[in-house]
Amino acid sequence: MRDKHKFYYYSDYDFINIREYYVGEEALQLRGVLKLVSPFEHEITEDWVAFEHLLDYSFYNVLEIEPSERIIIFCPPYNLLSRDNIEKVTEVLFETFNIKGLCIINPGFASLTSMEKNTGTIVCLGDDIIHVSSFFNGKIMKDTVKSANYGFRDLVNLTLKQLLQKGYSFTTSSEKLWVEDICNKLSYVALEPEGELQYKKNIEKDYICPDGEVISIKKNRFEPAELFFKPEIIGNDGTPIHKLIYESHSKIDDDLKSTFKEVILTGIGVIPGMDLRLKKELNKIGDSQEFKVKINPFSTHSEFKGASILGQNKEYLKKHVYPLEEFKDFGPQGIHEYY
Template identity: 25%
Template structure:
């Protein structure tokens, strides 16, 4: 019998891992999806680390380690590292034995290939010996979290943005869209802007400092020209770990602007508002388009940037016809939207009908995942 206490939920993003039990309101653990490898063998025992450190331990000792992210732009680039992150989440953070639970719900990117999903399935069953597995796209899970059966979800994470549309519980595939723009593009553009002023951030350690600046000091402009002009006259001091300070002025608004005008960073993808508008416009049915515009849901850590929801709403209203109602839902939990949706799903008895079970996996092998992606 599936219930919230017997189901585990994992959301693996480019920036962080979220994990917990389905009966929790929020993930029990959230930590950076980063692996640190020691730069010099003489430091192998520093901070109780061996050759590698995981998540927060790697970040805390970032001066000694080369930091690597196993997931980039929605694609898994290093399965061994991702397996190590999952192991840390399950055994060290949650302190559970996965085989003792009814199953695991895993959020997997919208653009995941069959090969990637097969590998994920193989690791879950063969390494972690899970009893059952269900894999779903973050956008669909975020819609579950919102309690809707109709909606268009913009899932903006660190490494990618995806748009997923569902109407009356049915997938609307022509409205799906994917882009590599996300929080990482903001970080990269912030690096370029600061370099233009003589501040170089080149190492993996310095990249983490840039992430911190982005998350704590930048904001989306509501009126770009006016906001940049005002902030340039009121610079903010930011103290670096070495004690020196840099001034943050126009960068505060210019860096996040790439989410709406990626061309500033030399990227040809459409901005977030254009992605949404174009995706919904792909639907042939006026009634479905109308309903999707009224039920836009934001999810993902990068949607936590100050003023981002308001800017998206403003830009969409400027694009839409005068009689089109636009509503953008901004859940408080949106940085964990996919995980919360996985928890909702993991608490439903109906999940028993769609699990991939250990017995099915043992009989068919990794290709059993084809049954779940049809």
């Protein structure tokens, strides 16, 4: 399946062999002649066929394993956590790849595990989603689950828009990726955005583009990040991140709230200053509860690290692996007894 439908495409440089699909770095290198797709957007399934391609590529090209000989540990992205999506993932893995067993791990719990915790509140700032959830002794507290459909991608898009308004030009896909690099290297959250330019020195920084052009960035370093606290500036009606966390925390029983006074941030959208600003905003709207905000030191790969730790825990796997034999009897719905 991975190499079907081969044909040749003529470029200015050479004939290149085009496969049915590409994933990851290969896809980015050919983005000028390919349509780039993401299998999932927010909480909506966009393309299950693309998802199968992603799994196929991961098993055979990256991991170089035969999935039918393995028990698979799957830590889904937050936008795959709905009951229907979990069942569809289960169906695809068993029926398409004939796996021996499946263990699905909640990404929030995996992130906690990466810090050797099983109780706490996790806030993931993802590419296109903010997700808040709390766990007590490894069990998710379902009433605390809150999400909003904005994220790091919106930060990049707003930064791009502001730089275009300043007269800079980003027309190709490659050039637009430079803006993502700018955000990764230079964006931050201001503690007091209204007075940032007046009271803080050395804000302006230069970014040297791969083509040699120098871009000077000042207020565009911190202004776009305000979308996390005022999503309406990008036309998004989602709940601001600090209010989302507070709403989640309000669902915890009063006698347990002191256990959850620490909020842990994770994900690609965690940029410098986010922890300090969130602490300020949370304590501004909070009651007598004093919030603490901490960044997961493994932020961009905490789910992978946590799932790897759990994958070596034989007792955990014994309780949470859904075996092929039971899938044959109970189908995708049976996964919920183990997840």
